Amino acid sequence: xxxxxxxxxxxxxxxxxxxxxxxxxxxxxxxxxxxxxxxxxxxxxxxxxxxxxxxxxxxxxxxxxxxxxxxxxxxxxxxxxxxxxxxxxxxxxxxxxxxxxxxxxxxxxxxxxxxxxxxxxxxxxxxxxxxxxxxxxxxxxxxxxxxxxxxxxxxxxxxxxxxxxxxxxxxxxxxxxxxxxxxxxxxxxxxxxxxxxxxxxxxxxxxxxxxxxxxxxxxxxxxxxxxxxxxxxxxxxxxxxxxxxxxxxxxxxxxxxxxxxxxxxxxxxxxxxxxxxxxxxxxxxxxxxxxxxxxxxxxxxxxxxxxxxxxxxxxxxxxxxxxxxxxxxxxxxxxxxxxxxxxxxxxxxxxxxxxxxxxxxxxxxxxxxxxxxxxxxxxxxxxxxxxxxxxxxxxxxxxxxxxxxxxxxxxxxxxxxxxxxxxxxxxxxxxxxxxxxxxxxxxxxxxxxxxxx
Numbered sequence: 001x002x003x004x005x006x007x008x009x010x011x012x013x014x015x016x017x018x019x020x021x022x023x024x025x026x027x028x029x030x031x032x033x034x035x036x037x038x039x040x041x042x043x044x045x046x047x048x049x050x051x052x053x054x055x056x057x058x059x060x061x062x063x064x065x066x067x068x069x070x071x072x073x074x075x076x077x078x079x080x081x082x083x084x085x086x087x088x089x090x091x092x093x094x095x096x097x098x099x100x101x102x103x104x105x106x107x108x109x110x111x112x113x114x115x116x117x118x119x120x121x122x123x124x125x126x127x128x129x130x131x132x133x134x135x136x137x138x139x140x141x142x143x144x145x146x147x148x149x150x151x152x153x154x155x156x157x158x159x160x161x162x163x164x165x166x167x168x169x170x171x172x173x174x175x176x177x178x179x180x181x182x183x184x185x186x187x188x189x190x191x192x193x194x195x196x197x198x199x200x201x202x203x204x205x206x207x208x209x210x211x212x213x214x215x216x217x218x219x220x221x222x223x224x225x226x227x228x229x230x231x232x233x234x235x236x237x238x239x240x241x242x243x244x245x246x247x248x249x250x251x252x253x254x255x256x257x258x259x260x261x262x263x264x265x266x267x268x269x270x271x272x273x274x275x276x277x278x279x280x281x282x283x284x285x286x287x288x289x290x291x292x293x294x295x296x297x298x299x300x301x302x303x304x305x306x307x308x309x310x311x312x313x314x315x316x317x318x319x320x321x322x323x324x325x326x327x328x329x330x331x332x333x334x335x336x337x338x339x340x341x342x343x344x345x346x347x348x349x350x351x352x353x354x355x356x357x358x359x360x361x362x363x364x365x366x367x368x369x370x371x372x373x374x375x376x377x378x379x380x381x382x383x384x385x386x387x388x389x390x391x392x393x394x395x396x397x398x399x400x401x402x403x404x405x406x407x408x409x410x411x412x413x414x415x416x417x418x419x420x421x422x423x424x425x426x427x428x429x430x431x432x433x434x435x436x437x438x439x440x441x442x443x444x445x446x447x448x449x450x451x452x453x
Contacts, residue, residue, distance in 0.1 A: 007119040008068055009133070010093050018050050018060065020077035027052040029073060032093040032118075033059065033086070034129055035204065040105075040155040045118045045127035046204060048073065049084050049092070059084045062127050063206065080237075080264065082230055089202050093129075102134070102159030104152070111136050111157070114149065125309055130154050181207075185214035188223075197226045205231070209238035212247070220247050225255075233262035236271075242287045242400060245274035280404055282371055283364030286385045286394030288328045291319040295334055295352035299345050306339060314381045314397035321351050322392050329391040333361065336384060361386035364393055372401055 013029045020026055031049040047061040058081055067074045091097060093116060100113045117131030132154055137147025154160075179187070188196050188211065200208055200223045212220050212235065224232050224247065236244045236259060248256050248271055260268045270288050277283030291305045302319045318338045323331030335355030345354060361384040362371060374383055375398055385393045 007117055007131070009115050009117050009131075010129075011098075011115045012071075013048070013068070013073070014094065016071050016073060018048070018073045018075055020075055021066075022077070026050070026075065026077075026079060027058075030057060031095055033090050034093060034097070035089055036091055036160060040158065042128040042130045042154040043091070043160070044204075045129055046090065050079075052081070056081065057084045058082065061205075063125065078264070080234065087201075097160065100159070102132075102157045104134075105156050105158050109136060117151070132157050181210035182214040185211045185219075189215060189219055193222065196223065200227065205234050205238045209235050213239060213243045217247075217250060221250060224251075229258060229262055233259050237263055237267045240287055241267075241270050241274060241289060242285060242394075245271050245284075246279070249275050249279070277364060280368040281364065282362040282366040282383075282385045282396050283393065285368075285371065285400045285404060286364075286396045287315070287400075288394040290315055290328070290382070290384070290392070290395035292322050292326045292328070292330055292392065293319050293351055294324060294326065295321055295350070297321075297351050298347060299342050299349045299351065299354075300347035302337060302342055302351050303347070306342070312397065312399070314399060315395065317381050319351065320384050320392055320395070321355060329387065329393050332390045333384060333386045333392040359383075361392075362396060363387075368401070368404060371396055372405060375401060 010032055013032065016029050017025050018027050018029060027050040029048050030051045033046045033049060034043040035046055036043045045062055047059055047063075048065070049057050050060045051057050058079060060075060060079065064076045064078055065073060066076055086092065097116065098113055101110050102113060103110055111134035113132060114135055115133035116129050117133065118127050118129045119131075120127050130153065131151055133149065133151045134157065135147055135149045188199060191199065196219070200211075203211065208223075212223065215223070224235070227235065236248065239247070248259065251259070260271060263271070274284065274286075274288065291302070291311070293302050293305065305319060306316045308316070316339065318336050319342075320330075320336055321334045323334065325331055334352065335357035336359070337351050337354045338356060341354050341356070342351075359378060362374065364385050364387055366374075366385075371383070374380065380398070382395050382397045384395055387393055
């Protein structure tokens with residue numbers, strides 16, 4: 001973890017208020033949700049269980065928490081108000097981990113868990129529980145023995161983590177935890193349908209969304225169909241809007257409408273807007289979440305947006321300058337500022353003075369050949385899509401263009417090529433083994449002949 005990354009102790013979060021960006025209270029923290037991992041790897045802190053004023057408990061992902069300080073939690077304001085349901089791979093910190101008896105690895109001594117410390121990993125914006133505050137000695141209902149209290153690393157205690165045996169999908173996920181989503185998609189593609197469903201159920205929403213984007217269409221539909229409808233809607237919301245819209249468009253009309261009704265209204269409206277365009281047009285290919293800044297923003301403001309680790313390299317390559325509103329469809333599109341230009345100018349420079357407004361933006365009805373020609377002619381990795389009123393609708397990235405220009409089964413072809421390469425390697429190994437066995441047999445026969453002589 002990066003030095004200086006924020007750390008919290010979970011006991012300080014019990015019952016504190018949760019606010020939206022406008023300062024309005026939306027609820028209070030009632031618990032924290034973590035996902036344990038095989039061995040002694042620190043568990044991931046997935047989010048908070050928040051109790052609303054209506055007494056309903058909902059899940060607030062840590063990705064929607066902007067700050068935790070001064071006895072309060074500030075959220076992005078985007079809440080999924082469906083009732084929280086704990087999944088098999090999840091553990092509640094207050095309900096299941098605190099006051100638990102665990103052992104110190106070095107001495108085997110039993111200790112009681114009093115608190116847990118979590119820290120944010122700056123590189124990936126994830127939170128991990130990396131510290132355990134424990135007390136030596138045993139506590140009971142009628143008798144309390146006060147022993148030494150100490151804070152240790154998560155890896156220095158045992159008794160929390162999942163066991164290696166009998167954990168099904170969790171053990172498999174631990175093996176492939178560091179895989180790129182495309183590589184994990186390859187793993188899922190080769191599993192049986194039953195096993196694929198088990199692994200998909202164990203993945204968290206964001207990770208599953210990333211993997212679905214890399215899978216062939218048939219696998220996407222199969223996995224989505226085996227999820228509970230509420231979770232399927234959550235995963236679609238976590239996907240890139242253009243990929244989610246493509247997947248929704250392949251579903252039967254009844255299933256599509258049912259999932260859209262379960263999504264957040266803003267996300268559902270975005271999906272419907274994308275699906276209103278033909279698939280192989282700029283409107284059908286674009287993502288609706290490019291980097292949009294106002295003309296009075298500075299280079300420093302723009303670079304802060306570019307640093308968002310959740311952005312793809314193509315989307316982070318440029319920012320689009322527009323008048324308010326900042327969400328697509330925006331106010332009037334003024335022009336583009338490329339990342340390299342941002343690096344060359346002082347941080348206080350206004351982006352409006354750096355505009356590249358020479359290139360015509362794409363029309364939402366522009367066809368795939370026109371889009372590909374635009375990218376090839378101007379060496380672009382992303383291009384703005386602007387409607388007839390001058391509003392920015394989104395941006396088309398080069399990866400989406402390639403995805404639609406390649407044969408429809410290109411992902412499956414890639415997977416099959418790997419299988420063929422593996423079969424070829426096995427065949428070569430078998431031939432080597434056969435040749436070696438034949439040589440040994442000839443040598444033994446020759447030896448027998450010499451002894452007979």
